[in-house]
Every structure is written in structure tokens, then in C-alpha cells.
Amino acid sequence: MEIKIRTLERKDLDLVHKLDNERTTMAFWFEEPYESFDELVSLYDKHIHDDRERRFVVDKDGEFAGILELVDIDFIHRTTEIQIIIEKAFRGNGIATISMKKGLDYAFNTLNMYKVYLYVDVDNVKGLHIYKKIGFVxxxxxxxxxxxxxxxxxxxxxxxxxxxVKY
Structure with a gap:
């Protein structure tokens, strides 16, 4: 099994749109679950050159398995927020853990961030387990x-x- 993160491309937007419209998934992201495809394309176009964001596709053996994002990148304080969604069909296989570590590696070793943070619902037991296992406090x-x-x-x-980070 090969897991990698790659840059989000326009061709991926139909798969992102599917994720963005799953009510239970978006509740853990504290986001409204209904978004039109046109709105998603517009957001993509608006943010494609935004230095304060990096958006990645989680790729498992050439298949779209989810998305990972670094947002609110602050190059003065060297902090960023990390977010992840794994497609339902790929959950429970360690993909989130591997992808988060790859995202952290990018944040720390490419962007030279000092600290990475996230918000997680206190009821998101699976997410909390993954984050603590990686080393989040x-x-x-x-x-x-x-x-x-x-x-x-x-x-x-x-x-x-x-x-x-516990690699």
C-alpha cells in the first residue's frame, strides 16, 4: 500500500465536492455540508494562489482517498492549522495517520513551521486517537x-x- 499526498488539482474537485456534501463528515469539520460544485470551483480559483494555504489529495495506490489541508499559514509566527478528511471507503486502514505525518513533514520541513495545530470535536474519538498517537497535545x-x-x-x-511528531 502506497500512501502519498499530492497537490489538489482542478480535476479532483468532483471528488472533493462529494466529500464536502457528506453531512456527518462535515460536522466534524464544523462546516456546512451543502456546497454547490460551482461554489467549490469558485473557491478553488480564488485560493489557488493564496500563500496562506496548501491543499493536498490523499492518494492511496493512485486512488483519491481524501484531502489534507494546511490553512491559515502564518509565516511570521510560523504556525498553521492542519485538517484532514478521509473518504469513508478508506477509513480504518491507517491512511489518516500516514497522511497526517506526511502533512506534518511538509509543514515542518518544507514550510519551516514551528507549530502545527488543529481543532477536533471532543466527541471525535477516532480523530482524537489518531492525533494523540502522532504526538498532538x-x-x-x-x-x-x-x-x-x-x-x-x-x-x-x-x-x-x-x-x-512520532514518526
């Missing part, structure tokens, strides 16, 4: 910070430094 709990699926959710803010 809970830095705080944000009470009723995100609204998704008709209610407010508590979220952990988690962070990691280069030397804490």
Missing part, C-alpha cells in the same frame, strides 16, 4: 465553540512541535 478546550448538525460542540485545540 491537548492545549485547551473550547466550550460550545462550533455549531454543526443543529447544536454547539465543544472542541479541543491541539498542537504539535516538530520534535514531538
Amino acid at each position: 491537548e492545549e485547551g478546550k473550547l466550550r460550545k465553540h462550533f455549531f454543526a448538525n443543529g447544536k454547539y460542540h465543544d472542541s479541543y485545540l491541539m498542537g504539535i512541535f516538530r520534535q514531538e
Whole structure:
């Protein structure tokens, strides 16, 4: 099994659109689950040259398995947020763990970030397990910070430094 991350291309947008419209998946991203394809294309065009973002496709043996993003890249403080969604058919095989490590490697060794952080729903047991296994540390709990699926959710803010990544 070969897992890699590659740059998100326009040709991938139909698969991203499918992910973006899964209600349960987007609830863990604290995002509205309904997005038109035209809106997605417009966002892609708007952000393609944005230095504060890097968007990747998670590729398993040549197949689209998900997306990984580095957003809010701050080159002064050298911090960025990391986000990941793995396609349902590919979950439970360690792909998220491998992909997150590749994303962290890119953040630390290509972008020279000092710290990478993420937000995770306190009820996202699988996500929390993966992040802690990689070396992320809970830095705080944000009470009723995100609204998704008709209610407010508590979220952990988690962070990691280069030397804490468990490769």
C-alpha cells in the first residue's frame, strides 16, 4: 500500500465536492455540508494562489482517498492549522495517520513551521486517537465553540512541535 499526498488539482474537485456534501463528515469539520460544485470551483480559483494555504489529495495506490489541508499559514509566527478528511471507503486502514505525518513533514520541513495545530470535536474519538498517537497535545478546550448538525460542540485545540511528531 502506497500512501502519498499530492497537490489538489482542478480535476479532483468532483471528488472533493462529494466529500464536502457528506453531512456527518462535515460536522466534524464544523462546516456546512451543502456546497454547490460551482461554489467549490469558485473557491478553488480564488485560493489557488493564496500563500496562506496548501491543499493536498490523499492518494492511496493512485486512488483519491481524501484531502489534507494546511490553512491559515502564518509565516511570521510560523504556525498553521492542519485538517484532514478521509473518504469513508478508506477509513480504518491507517491512511489518516500516514497522511497526517506526511502533512506534518511538509509543514515542518518544507514550510519551516514551528507549530502545527488543529481543532477536533471532543466527541471525535477516532480523530482524537489518531492525533494523540502522532504526538498532538491537548492545549485547551473550547466550550460550545462550533455549531454543526443543529447544536454547539465543544472542541479541543491541539498542537504539535516538530520534535514531538512520532514518526
